[in-house]
Amino acid sequence: MASTVGSSWGLKDPSLVKTQGLIDGQWVDAQEGAKITVTNPATDEELGTVPDMGLEETKQAIEAASKAFKSWSKTTAKQRHDLLMKFYALMQENTEDLARIITLENGKGLAEAKGEHAYSASFIEWFAEEAVRTYGEVIPSPFPQIRNVVVKQPIGVVSILTPWNFPSAMITRKLGAALAAGCTAVIKPPPETPFSALALAELASRAGIPPGVINIVPTQKNVNEVGREMCQNTIVKKVSFTGSTPVAKMLYGLAASTLKKVSIEAGGNAPFIVFADGDIDAAVEGAIMCKFRGSGQTCVCANRIYVQSSVYADFASKLADRVAQFKVGNGLEEKTTHGPLIHDKAIEKVSRHVDDAVSRGAQVLIGGKRIEGPGSFYAPTVLSDVPRDALINDEETFGPVAALVKFETEEEVIKMANDTPVGLAGYFYSRDVGRVWRVAEALEVGMVGTNTGTISQAVIPFGGVKESGLGREGSHGIDEYMNTKFIAFGGL
Numbered sequence: 001m002a003s004t005v006g007s008s009w010g011l012k013d014p015s016l017v018k019t020q021g022l023i024d025g026q027w028v029d030a031q032e033g034a035k036i037t038v039t040n041p042a043t044d045e046e047l048g049t050v051p052d053m054g055l056e057e058t059k060q061a062i063e064a065a066s067k068a069f070k071s072w073s074k075t076t077a078k079q080r081h082d083l084l085m086k087f088y089a090l091m092q093e094n095t096e097d098l099a100r101i102i103t104l105e106n107g108k109g110l111a112e113a114k115g116e117h118a119y120s121a122s123f124i125e126w127f128a129e130e131a132v133r134t135y136g137e138v139i140p141s142p143f144p145q146i147r148n149v150v151v152k153q154p155i156g157v158v159s160i161l162t163p164w165n166f167p168s169a170m171i172t173r174k175l176g177a178a179l180a181a182g183c184t185a186v187i188k189p190p191p192e193t194p195f196s197a198l199a200l201a202e203l204a205s206r207a208g209i210p211p212g213v214i215n216i217v218p219t220q221k222n223v224n225e226v227g228r229e230m231c232q233n234t235i236v237k238k239v240s241f242t243g244s245t246p247v248a249k250m251l252y253g254l255a256a257s258t259l260k261k262v263s264i265e266a267g268g269n270a271p272f273i274v275f276a277d278g279d280i281d282a283a284v285e286g287a288i289m290c291k292f293r294g295s296g297q298t299c300v301c302a303n304r305i306y307v308q309s310s311v312y313a314d315f316a317s318k319l320a321d322r323v324a325q326f327k328v329g330n331g332l333e334e335k336t337t338h339g340p341l342i343h344d345k346a347i348e349k350v351s352r353h354v355d356d357a358v359s360r361g362a363q364v365l366i367g368g369k370r371i372e373g374p375g376s377f378y379a380p381t382v383l384s385d386v387p388r389d390a391l392i393n394d395e396e397t398f399g400p401v402a403a404l405v406k407f408e409t410e411e412e413v414i415k416m417a418n419d420t421p422v423g424l425a426g427y428f429y430s431r432d433v434g435r436v437w438r439v440a441e442a443l444e445v446g447m448v449g450t451n452t453g454t455i456s457q458a459v460i461p462f463g464g465v466k467e468s469g470l471g472r473e474g475s476h477g478i479d480e481y482m483n484t485k486f487i488a489f490g491g492l
Contacts, residue, residue: 005017005019005047005048005049006048009047009100009101009104010100010332011097011100011101012094012096012097013094013097015202016094016097016098016101016199016202016203017048017101017195017198017199018050018195018198018199018202019048019049019050019198020050020051020198021050021051021053021057021198021215021216021217021218022198022201022214022215022216023057023060023061023064023215023216023217024060024061024064024067024068024211024212024215025064025205025210025211025212026211028051028057029051030052030053030054030057031053031054031056031057032054034051034052034053034221035049035052036049036050036051036052036191036194036218036219036220037049038050038105038191038192038193038194038195040104040105040375041106041107041192041339041340041341041342041343041375042107042329042330042331042339042340042374042375042377043330043375044374044375044376047104047105047195048195050194050195050198051218052191052218052220052221052222053218053219053222053226054219054222054225054226055222055226055229057217058186058217058219058225058226058229058230058233059233061186061215061216062157062159062186062215062229062230062233062235062236064211064212064215065157065158065184065185065186065212065213065235066156066157066235067212068184068210068211068213069154069156069157069184071210072182072183072184072210072213073153073154073156073182073183074182075182077132077180077182078131078132080128080131080179080180080182081128081129081131081132083179083207083209084125084127084128084131084176084179084180084207085125085128086207086208087124087203087204087207087209088124088125088128089207090203090206090207091117091120091121091124091200091203092121094203095114095117095118095121097199098168098196098199098200099114099116099117100113100332101167101196101199102116102117102167102168102193102196103331103332104195104332105167105192105194105196106164106165106167106192106196106339107331107340107341107342107375108294108295108331108339109331109336109337109338109339110331110332110336112294112331112339113331116166116167116168116169117168119166119169119456119458120166120168120171120172120173121172122457122458123169123172123173123176123177123458123474124172124176125458126176126458126459126474127177127179127477127478128176128180130180130476130478131180131181131478134180134478134482135152136149136150136151136152137149138150141488144492145490145491145492146488146489146490146492147488147489147492148486148487148488148489149486149487149488149489150484150485150486150487151484151485152479152482152483152484152485153182153482153483153485154181154182154183154481154482155183155238155261155482155483156183156184156235156236156237156238157183157186157235157236157237157238158174158178158184158185158186158236158238158239158240159185159186159188159230159231159236159238159239159240160174160175160178160185160186160187160188160240161187161188161227161230161239161240161241161242161243161251162174162187162188162189162190162241162243163190163243164190164192164193164342165294165297165298165299165342166294166298167189167190167193167195167197168196168197168200170242171187171189171196172200173458173462173473173477174240174242174263174473175187175200177473177477177478177480177481178238178240178481179209179213179214180478181478181482182482183238183481184212184213184214184215185213185214185215186215186217186230186236187201187214187215187216187217188217188219188223188226188227188230189216189218191218191219191223192342192343194216194218197216197218198216198218201214201216227250227251227254228254231251231254231255231257231260232254232255232257234258236260237260238260238261238262238263238480238481239251239255239260239261239262239263240262240263240473240480241262241263241264241265241266242264242265242266242299243266243267244266245266245422247266248266248267248469249467251264252470261480262470262471263463263469263470263471263472263473263480264469264470264471265299265424265462265463265464265468265469265473266299266422266424266464266467266468266469267299267396267422267467267468268299268300268301268396268422268423268424268425268464268468269303269304269395269396269420269422269424270290270300270301270303270424270425270426270427270445271302271303271304271306271413271416271417271426271427271428271443272286272287272290272291272302272304272305272306272427272453273306273407273417273426273428273429274287274305274306274307274308274311274315274428274429275410275428275429275430275432275435276308276310276311277430277431277432277435278311278428278429278430278451279429279431279451280311280314280315280318280429281318282451283429284315284318284319285322285453286427286429286449286451286452286453286454287302287305287319287402288319288323288453289453290302290427290449290453290454291305291400291402291453292323292326292338292380292400292402295338295339295341295378295380295399295400296350296397296398296399296400296401297341297342297346297398297399299396299424299425300424300425300447300455300456302402302427302453303392303396303403304392304393304403304405304416304417305402305403305404305405306405306406306413306416306417307404307405307406307407308406308407308408308413309406309407309408312404312406316365316382316384316404319382319402319404320365320366320382323366323367323381323382323402324366325337326338326380328340328371328377328379328380330375338380338400340376340377340378341376341377341378341399341400343376346376347370347376347378347399349397349398349399350378350397350398351378352391353390353391353392353395353397353399353401353403354368354381354392354401356390356391356392357386357387357391357392358383360386360387360389361385361387362383362384362385362386362387362390363383363384363385364381364382364383365382365383365384366379366380366381367379367380367381367382367400367401368381368383378399378400379400380400381400381402382401382402382404383401383403383404384404385404385406386403386404388405388416393405394420396422410435410439414439414442414443417443417444418443420466421466421467422464422466422467422468423443423444423445423464423465423466423468424445424446424447424463424464424468424469425445425446425447425448425449426443426447426448426449427448427449427450427452427453427455428440428443428448428449428450428451429450429451430450430451436450436451444466445464445465446461446462446463446464446468446469446472447460447462447463447464457474458474458475459474459475460474460475461473461474461475461476462474462475462477
């Protein structure tokens with residue numbers, strides 16, 4: 001069924017806007033006719049609707065993926081490489097439209113959306129190349145009549161559950177690996193940002209990826225039963241989730257019922273440390289990139305900014321001056337540097353954190369309030385003198401608030417940085433090579449940015465420790481979607 005929703009979006013190819021779910025190669029509505037209304041967080045205007053699917057559609061999608069797996073898993077690595085490269089080429093050809101869709105449904109500025117799109121496409125390219133590198137091995141046997149061979153095989157049907165903060169990249173980081181390995185997938189995109197997922201599925205179809213290999217099940221009111229089915233259905237052999245730690249724990253428990261393989265990228269509470277021997281100007285720029293990317297709505301963004309006392313005033317002043325130059329607004333407007341938060345619920349959390357910090361003695365250097373008018377806008381904020389017992393130091397804010405905490409010694413700041421149950425990313429600035437090694441090794445996180453606020457790349461092992469998750473994505477993440485099989489050839 002053709003859709004006219006995208007005709008007002010300013011796209012070169014409005015047919016990329018799909019308003020139905022995808023099951024077994026068919027664009028379909030929810031059986032009960034329920035709809036999810038998607039709004040632009042910058043304007044509060046309705047963008048369109050997608051089906052609010054439930055348990056039955058999820059089962060159908062899993063069955064379709066299972067049927068498609070029988071043939072898709074038998075394709076050669078070279079065939080999968082070629083199809084993924086066609087998919088990548090189509091993503092590149094449609095850069096402007098795909099970025100615009102991200103901005104419309106997520107709110108981030110168009111320049112930043114183009115950056116996400118490039119990041120998203122890089123996973124398809126990377127895993128296309130990894131498909132042909134899923135090597136096995138021959139292990140020397142202690143017995144002359146036996147030869148030991150190890151091969152890798154696709155694990156099967158994969159459930160993919162993704163968040164709204166990177167509507168495109170969080171899908172391709174998982175889907176690229178799954179397809180390259182020879183797996184088929186059922187994807188539950190977030191109800192806030194489903195159009196990016198559906199557009200990707202359309203391009204994958206155009207690239208020649210067969211029906212049933214990719215299935216999209218949007219849901220909102222039925223999210224609990226859909227999530228349970230995606231984790232407990234015995235056909236599904238792997239679950240990959242990115243989102244909050246509480247939801248990750250729930251899904252992990254559900255998947256344990258059949259001992260599925262699970263990859264989880266959950267919440268963070270990233271420390272960002274500025275030592276007195278660091279380049280302060282570079283640290284300010286790194287904090288801008290790290291803290292305010294996506295208006296602070298990224299799992300790896302700085303949440304606690306620790307600054308050594310002797311450079312504290314200088315750093316705080318320079319950071320506030322830079323934040324004052326931000327232009328907050330609709331991401332489609334050329335001068336906009338930072339867009340809205342995803343919805344009013346996000347505003348409420350940011351406000352609660354700021355109000356708590358101020359009530360405990362923190363000072364607002366800039367921002368500190370909601371921007372009135374349409375859209376979910378909160379002024380980019382810098383807080384100084386944030387006490388260590390402030391809520392913002394214990395909870396992930398997921399908003400444009402830089403909370404500055406003063407420290408004295410390396411030992412002290414390492415203890416503070418590690419005083420959290422999660423450990424996804426950490427950052428620090430120092431010119432002392434000895435300190436660089438000590439701190440990088442001491443931080444209890446899965447990823448460290450040393451003298452940089454940017455770490456995300458397709459080629460790195462992305463993931464955390466402690467309650468930030470399990471497994472790694474990107475890099476050699478294709479192994480997460482494969483079984484290792486040993487074969488002993490006897491009678492020789």
